[in-house]
Amino acid sequence: MGAHFLPPMTTNEEEPRNPDEQGKILSFNDALHRRRQSKTSVPSSVSQGPLFNFHRIPPFVRSLLSAILLINIPLLALADENAIFWTFYHFGFIPGAYTGSLDPQWPWFSFAFAPFTHMVLHGSWLHLIINTVMALAFGTLVERSWGSYRAALMFVLSGLAGVVLFALLNPDSTMPLIGASGGLSGWFGASLVLLHAQGRLGSWRSDSPWPIILFWAGLMTVVAFLSGELIAWQAHLGGFFAGALCAMRWRVD
Numbered sequence: 001m002g003a004h005f006l007p008p009m010t011t012n013e014e015e016p017r018n019p020d021e022q023g024k025i026l027s028f029n030d031a032l033h034r035r036r037q038s039k040t041s042v043p044s045s046v047s048q049g050p051l052f053n054f055h056r057i058p059p060f061v062r063s064l065l066s067a068i069l070l071i072n073i074p075l076l077a078l079a080d081e082n083a084i085f086w087t088f089y090h091f092g093f094i095p096g097a098y099t100g101s102l103d104p105q106w107p108w109f110s111f112a113f114a115p116f117t118h119m120v121l122h123g124s125w126l127h128l129i130i131n132t133v134m135a136l137a138f139g140t141l142v143e144r145s146w147g148s149y150r151a152a153l154m155f156v157l158s159g160l161a162g163v164v165l166f167a168l169l170n171p172d173s174t175m176p177l178i179g180a181s182g183g184l185s186g187w188f189g190a191s192l193v194l195l196h197a198q199g200r201l202g203s204w205r206s207d208s209p210w211p212i213i214l215f216w217a218g219l220m221t222v223v224a225f226l227s228g229e230l231i232a233w234q235a236h237l238g239g240f241f242a243g244a245l246c247a248m249r250w251r252v253d
Contacts, residue, residue: 057136059148060155061136061139061140061151064139064155065135065136068122068180069128071120072121075121076128088121088123088176090107090109090110090114091110091113091118092178093115093167093177094106094110094114094174094175094177095167095170095173095177096172096174099172115159118176118179119155120180121178121179122178122179123178123179134184134188135184138191139151139155139184142191145194151187154187154243154247155180157242158184158187158189158242158243158246159180159183159239161186161238161239161241162182162232162237163182164238165237166238168234169234170234179232181235183239185236185237185240186239186240186243187243188216189213189241189247190244190246191247192212192213192244193209194247194252196209197252213240213244217240220236220237221233221237
């Protein structure tokens with residue numbers, strides 16, 4: 001005997017049921033075909049956020065996260081301690097290498113690329129996860145507001161601003177600075193400026209975004225101090241101000 005069953009009830013009122021089909025027992029294949037049609041009839045406007053829908057992540061954020069994950073997951077999961085130290089030492093940013101405090105001296109490629117390559121390196125799984133979530137949240141908002149080119153430029157400029165402030169306040173440091181936090185802090189600063197301009201910050205209704213910028217800058221610095229020396233608050237602060245200034249300078253498309 002063949003298997004038969006009644007088709008699932010539907011609440012879609014836009015497709016009237018054929019009177020001749022009411023009460024009809026469908027074969028398994030007919031019922032399965034109808035069920036598939038009912039699933040594909042769900043309005044396409046219902047979509048998930050970028051965290052659960054990879055193709056909806058803006059292009060630069062998607063490329064940046066892909067590079068960060070492809071570099072750091074094998075490094076943290078497979079590399080031994082010596083390999084990790086070598087990578088951080090040669091591709092993290094070390095202020096003392098530029099002031100003569102680092103001995104032995106860096107190779108030429110570290111001098112040239114470390115201000116940029118430090119942005120994709122991360123020191124732990126927690127560091128990697130936090131920055132991934134921040135990139136999805138603030139990077140998506142910034143890129144959808146200013147476009148891919150300016151989102152990328154803002155990230156790089158903010159990361160470099162973080163490097164500059166870190167080096168100015170720690171000129172003789174021989175500890176590598178790693179992480180995307182400078183660029184991500186820039187995206188955060190830009191997001192605050194944008195949300196303020198749109199009137200979406202609740203009680204922060206002043207004509208200027210500077211009160212909330214200074215408030216968050218102070219809060220970030222205090223939290224970093226309380227968290228210990230492993231958090232480079234100087235890089236966060238430099239990137240944050242750079243992103244906020246870019247947002248105040250650029251008009252939203």
